[in-house]
Amino acid sequence: MRVITTIKEMQIEILKKKAEYKSVGFVPTMGFLHEGHLTLINKARQENDVVVLSIFVNPLQFGPSEDFTTYPRDFERDRALAESEKVDYLFYPAVKEMYPHALSNTVIVQERTDVLCGRSRPGHFDGVATVLTKLFNIVMPTRAYFGKKDAQQVAVVDGLVKDFNFPIQIIPVDIVREEDGLAKSSRNVNLLPEERLQAAVLYRSLKAAEAAILEGERSPAKIKNSIHQTIAAESNAFVDYIEILSYPELKTLEELNGTIIIALAVKFTNVRLIDNLILEL
Amino acid sequence: MRVITTIKEMQIEILKKKAEYKSVGFVPTMGFLHEGHLTLINKARQENDVVVLSIFVNPLQFGPSEDFTTYPRDFERDRALAESEKVDYLFYPAVKEMYPHALSNTVIVQERTDVLCGRSRPGHFDGVATVLTKLFNIVMPTRAYFGKKDAQQVAVVDGLVKDFNFPIQIIPVDIVREEDGLAKSSRNVNLLPEERLQAAVLYRSLKAAEAAILEGERSPAKIKNSIHQTIAAESNAFVDYIEILSYPELKTLEELNGTIIIALAVKFTNVRLIDNLILEL
Numbered sequence: 001m002r003v004i005t006t007i008k009e010m011q012i013e014i015l016k017k018k019a020e021y022k023s024v025g026f027v028p029t030m031g032f033l034h035e036g037h038l039t040l041i042n043k044a045r046q047e048n049d050v051v052v053l054s055i056f057v058n059p060l061q062f063g064p065s066e067d068f069t070t071y072p073r074d075f076e077r078d079r080a081l082a083e084s085e086k087v088d089y090l091f092y093p094a095v096k097e098m099y100p101h102a103l104s105n106t107v108i109v110q111e112r113t114d115v116l117c118g119r120s121r122p123g124h125f126d127g128v129a130t131v132l133t134k135l136f137n138i139v140m141p142t143r144a145y146f147g148k149k150d151a152q153q154v155a156v157v158d159g160l161v162k163d164f165n166f167p168i169q170i171i172p173v174d175i176v177r178e179e180d181g182l183a184k185s186s187r188n189v190n191l192l193p194e195e196r197l198q199a200a201v202l203y204r205s206l207k208a209a210e211a212a213i214l215e216g217e218r219s220p221a222k223i224k225n226s227i228h229q230t231i232a233a234e235s236n237a238f239v240d241y242i243e244i245l246s247y248p249e250l251k252t253l254e255e256l257n258g259t260i261i262i263a264l265a266v267k268f269t270n271v272r273l274i275d276n277l278i279l280e281l
Numbered sequence: 282m283r284v285i286t287t288i289k290e291m292q293i294e295i296l297k298k299k300a301e302y303k304s305v306g307f308v309p310t311m312g313f314l315h316e317g318h319l320t321l322i323n324k325a326r327q328e329n330d331v332v333v334l335s336i337f338v339n340p341l342q343f344g345p346s347e348d349f350t351t352y353p354r355d356f357e358r359d360r361a362l363a364e365s366e367k368v369d370y371l372f373y374p375a376v377k378e379m380y381p382h383a384l385s386n387t388v389i390v391q392e393r394t395d396v397l398c399g400r401s402r403p404g405h406f407d408g409v410a411t412v413l414t415k416l417f418n419i420v421m422p423t424r425a426y427f428g429k430k431d432a433q434q435v436a437v438v439d440g441l442v443k444d445f446n447f448p449i450q451i452i453p454v455d456i457v458r459e460e461d462g463l464a465k466s467s468r469n470v471n472l473l474p475e476e477r478l479q480a481a482v483l484y485r486s487l488k489a490a491e492a493a494i495l496e497g498e499r500s501p502a503k504i505k506n507s508i509h510q511t512i513a514a515e516s517n518a519f520v521d522y523i524e525i526l527s528y529p530e531l532k533t534l535e536e537l538n539g540t541i542i543i544a545l546a547v548k549f550t551n552v553r554l555i556d557n558l559i560l561e562l
Contacts, residue, residue, distance in 0.1 A: 109385060166418050
């Protein structure tokens with residue numbers, strides 16, 4: 001595995017590989033790798049000749065009061081994990097390499113952003129779309145892999161690639177969970193010990209909602225209400241949002257039908273967690 | 282020469298060529314080709330294995346009161362010219378192919394846009410940057426060719442490619458002029474016959490300014506004033522702007538030094554013309 005820190009070197013390497021007819025699988029991350037990421041890398045490894053993993057905590061997608069500085073980082077551990085997962089190139093640029101000065105050109109995303117996490121994170125998806133536009137031009141992947149845990153991100157990236165005609169296939173990958181159902185996340189380390197136990201409530205409440213829907217419940221309001229009560233029973237868990245929307249359009253629904261997403265965000269002392277379930281009715 | 286109208290087919294063709302180690306030269310245009318364009322195509326032909334010419338009158342870069350509908354079009358003539366200039370692929374998409382629906386993702390350009398043409402055309406360069414982001418992803422050129430006549434566009438494209446890390450070399454090409462000095466432009470056909478004669482005043486006033494500078498004049502105000510008087514002497518010519526700025530930063534100058542651009546826009550009955558001179562002091 002080669003660690004590359006400059007944009008120019010990354011582009012030169014990739015252009016060489018592409019001239020050899022190699023397909024390139026790309027897993028963009030903010031590091032502090034967990035099994036969710038490793039699943040993405042594994043899938044990329046199976047489907048491509050060359051695998052590029054990027055680790056870049058992107059300041060542009062964090063709001064001023066968000067956790068950019070406290071976002072967990074551990075490069076040496078990430079490097080060892082990437083190596084053991086047979087990554088070919090680990091792209092690890094400094095902030096100054098990606099943003100040598102304030103950008104004059106940025107991507108603005110107008111749809112699928114005023115719901116879910118986008119509502120409480122203004123500008124977040126502009127930052128995501130801008131850094132991905134850069135990373136896609138740097139890594140020039142054949143396929144790019146994203147976890148379904150951030151389902152809104154998958155929907156936004158899908159729109160970005162279609163709107164800008166990137167010659168890239170987006171591969172959404174299923175959520176990887178702990179034994180108690182908690183979705184794997186780099187941020188889980190910021191849960192207090194008792195909160196780690198309570199955090200299983202996110203998935204538990206989603207599964208209870210799924211069961212109610214399978215038994216015929218079709219009212220979004222009733223389902224949301226019942227999820228809310230389940231979560232409120234945990235002392236440190238505070239609901240940020242619970243939403244039920246069409247997927248991937250992310251439009252509000254009066255009654256449930258078609259492909260829907262039940263998505264939620266819950267705040268604990270030092271961390272805010274998200275989870276979701278996509279259902280075909 | 283092959284005419285291609287779909288994005289997908291264009292991308293497939295280019296990926297084939299790139300897999301054969303071919304370099305790709307790209308000349309993006311809005312059609313109604315003149316010698317200025319042919320110079321760009323010629324340069325692309327000399328420097329690349331494959332030459333792609335695109336013809337697309339991009340609605341996104343026209344303001345609501347601008348000349349999108351009257352912008353001159355003559356595809357059959359353009360096709361014949363492209364063929365005779367040994368273009369390999371003529372990419373000629375319909376508006377519906379490029380914009381099947383309103384884009385959710387657009388590029389916003391914040392610098393180098395509030396001067397020259399950008400000042401009187403709000404959103405113009407956002408539209409240029411957005412369509413070029415699409416075209417660059419569709420054509421995946423090694424080199425892209427732009428005329429220096431639209432010097433502000435060259436400066437903005439330069440910023441776009443750097444900010445978004447497109448693996449593309451931007452090649453600015455000198456202005457091609459008529460015998461009386463008028464810069465070649467698709468819009469020149471919209472000049473009334475007597476205006477065609479008057480239009481030589483743009484270049485004449487620029488050359489007079491250059492002469493004054495070579496003789497030691499360093500006051501932007503005095504030079505602009507003298508250009509203004511020269512143009513005002515023509516009955517149908519109305520100055521839209523005359524600006525003297527640093528290049529390519531496009532910043533206002535108190536006194537002339539370094540690389541500067543003298544740029545102007547002049548309105549006639551049915552058309553607005555631009556021209557410029559870049560000088561190293």
